[in-house]
Amino acid sequence: MGSPARRRSRPKIAHPPRRPKLLLPYWESKHSLQGADNVTQFERAKSGEITPEMKFVAQREDLPEELIRSEVARGRMVIPANTVHLTKRLEPMAIGIAALTKINANIGNSAVTSDEQTELEKLHMAVHHGADTVMDLSTGKNIDTIRQAIIDASPVPIGTVPIYQMLEELGGDIDDMRPQHFLDMCEKQAKQGVDYMTVHSGLLQEHLSLTMQRITGIVSRGGSLIARWMMTHRQQNPLYTHFEDLCDIFRQYDVTWSLGDGLRPGSIADASDEAQFAELHVLGELTRRAWKKGCQVMVEGPGHVPMDQIDMNIKRQMEECDEAPFYVLGPLVTDIAPGYDHITSAIGAALAGWSGAAMLCYVTPKEHLGLPDAEDVKQGVIAYKIAAHAADLARHRKNARVRDDALSRARFNFDWNEQFRLSLDPETARKYHDQTLPQDTFKSAHFCSMCGPKYCSMKITQDIRDMAAAEATNGTESEPVAIQLP
């Protein structure tokens, strides 16, 4: 663990950016950081600066640069961009209610299964299908190597839960943890270039008794580890007591806080209970403390929540946490569908996004059952692209409907190839179509195997419009049906 003085020094930015396709030279940040008092996007936004990363984000979101700056300064938007990762392939992105709804995909190995190559394949799968950030939740072997490979390869922000690797390096017994272990691990990962970190600082000793009546207890892995440590040592959560020290590390690399919800509900029965909201209240306090220390902050949320409680949960987080971006896991709207929790949770995620959650953490079909493989990652990402886009439509985000309209036009025009191209998953759409009508000639056919030629409503509609158009041209009396052509 370095001294405070050392910690405040900038990381060396050794390499020029390798990514050629950037819209803006956001790596100017390398220069603008030299000798500056303000390091983080938050500090710089507050000082009135529109950073290259903000400009880049403004282009991606098609929003005014000044709006991005003011939202970041207000704490209502974050741009998770570790200054180390910025020297590599990172393409800055924004998470906040003014931006499009984002999704995160979790990858990472476990003690039971997976390796570096498999994790890189999952990263590729996630980013290819549209994940906006990726969390590396590895808890198995070779964590450092795997994470470095992921960060080096990733154009999207990478998040972690540092307590996992710390526990691995401790040898597996959480009771052995001292606060310095945790601080050191955060600094190590920050130096690697991790863009945001989940830390369970809001779970306090006095909350534990609130979980005893729960059906599923504490379901956050990090939360349960901290709870156990507090029980054993009879001391307050060290991630709470050392919060300012953690802020110093985070600020130095502009690591964004992702304040973990260690007491999120793990079942419908436990949703919105006293334990969950007691912790949320502390997360609000920590949000303000992190802002005071110059850090960017987002706040994590549940979990398992029935549909009728989701909007209330989002609104309550906004109130408690001064509208810091809300990063929700799902939520799952029922417990009865293991094997299909990408669907149970996509329903909740769509509602959460509509209510104002800024980022949706995906759930794969393997949730509760096993470690997701690359195909599960794909299924989770697609389900969440749907949820996020449905939320953007419902929130009337600028231009959100453009792609829907273009795809629907292609559909009506029987331009199958264009319909596939505009799909979230062109390969699957084409594959399903081709199962019954594989020949190329059917790519412009005025029907599919669902209805066949005689029952295709869109073909009939076109016939009707043609009839109407012919009549209009021929000057036929149009009684009794008045047709207005487009």
Next chain:
Amino acid sequence: MGSPARRRSRPKIAHPPRRPKLLLPYWESKHSLQGADNVTQFERAKSGEITPEMKFVAQREDLPEELIRSEVARGRMVIPANTVHLTKRLEPMAIGIAALTKINANIGNSAVTSDEQTELEKLHMAVHHGADTVMDLSTGKNIDTIRQAIIDASPVPIGTVPIYQMLEELGGDIDDMRPQHFLDMCEKQAKQGVDYMTVHSGLLQEHLSLTMQRITGIVSRGGSLIARWMMTHRQQNPLYTHFEDLCDIFRQYDVTWSLGDGLRPGSIADASDEAQFAELHVLGELTRRAWKKGCQVMVEGPGHVPMDQIDMNIKRQMEECDEAPFYVLGPLVTDIAPGYDHITSAIGAALAGWSGAAMLCYVTPKEHLGLPDAEDVKQGVIAYKIAAHAADLARHRKNARVRDDALSRARFNFDWNEQFRLSLDPETARKYHDQTLPQDTFKSAHFCSMCGPKYCSMKITQDIRDMAAAEATNGTESEPVAIQLP
């Protein structure tokens, strides 16, 4: 087509019921119908009778019999039970806001693909996974044979869209249709035992011009056929002008009306437009006319609707149609995910059910791309079981949470086999679990491959509870953490 007198005579009930597991002898209806003035569940409910079918439904729903009767009499609940199908394997069920949310699965062949055996396999798949009703939408060969096999085999109500078979028998040109063709087909299918029929009586000549600006025009197959007929003949919709005649046929067999929405939107852009609501207004008129003729009625709804318009759509249908049960297709909340429309539409369906839609018509992954096969049927049914159950949870339906809680308890207790058993799809849940940990010993293991043994939050929670319990037993001072045991 028979004379009105012939049409009013009861169908012969030749066979005793074959289904042995009935809770109640609902086939008493055979006797109670002899010489009665009241045939339909609606008429009998209005006369104050609690029919055997209502008693059966009351048991299934765990609701008072009198509530079922009054809801049926009010027109707010239907029990689709053709008197012919009642002599076979039909187990009566209820569709209405007072009951649990129901789901329908569409099966049926098309001109391009499928046969009887395949359709029976789909029926089995749908019912096995929990479809509450099944629609046979066959438009290909051997429709009569396929439908009879489906009705004979099905314990759930069977719905149809009679215009499909009528068009087949006409030779494929809708312009050849005379009203009598349609009436004859409805009577033929009613005699077969079809429990409810979709008829597009609400789409009128004066609505056609309202669709001309749409991106996707008319996407209902039946609606587009009627529209074409009206354009060709310059006459009003014969299914509208002959509505009372249709009611006579429906009443005779207690076929339930499913008033079709021929102008439902086929894209997000077309949602909630003037055409849709103009037709809905007519559907309200027809609802009241069908009730006057003694028929049971439900009303069909969209389609493609962004999330923020769904509740409004449901409320508006309730107002226009005097709260007749609303039977919605999806709705899909975005157009951009062909190949995954079971998910895009499950999101909309969950919201619709929460708002009060009584039955959700599933959409399979093949929607817009091809005819669903048995596996697609399964994927669609599971997605909709999730949506319907999520809606029941959100609506606080009686006992809705029992299964969630039981599954979550099994999960917390690491009773993997019980968790699988309580799942919507036990085979898939087990298969996913066993992909990484197939050995029997792991069926009681206190972790899975997702987190591995060290990071299982539920195991750690149990350890914490054990620690707290041990302390309580030993009389250790419990400062500073107060633990209340359950």
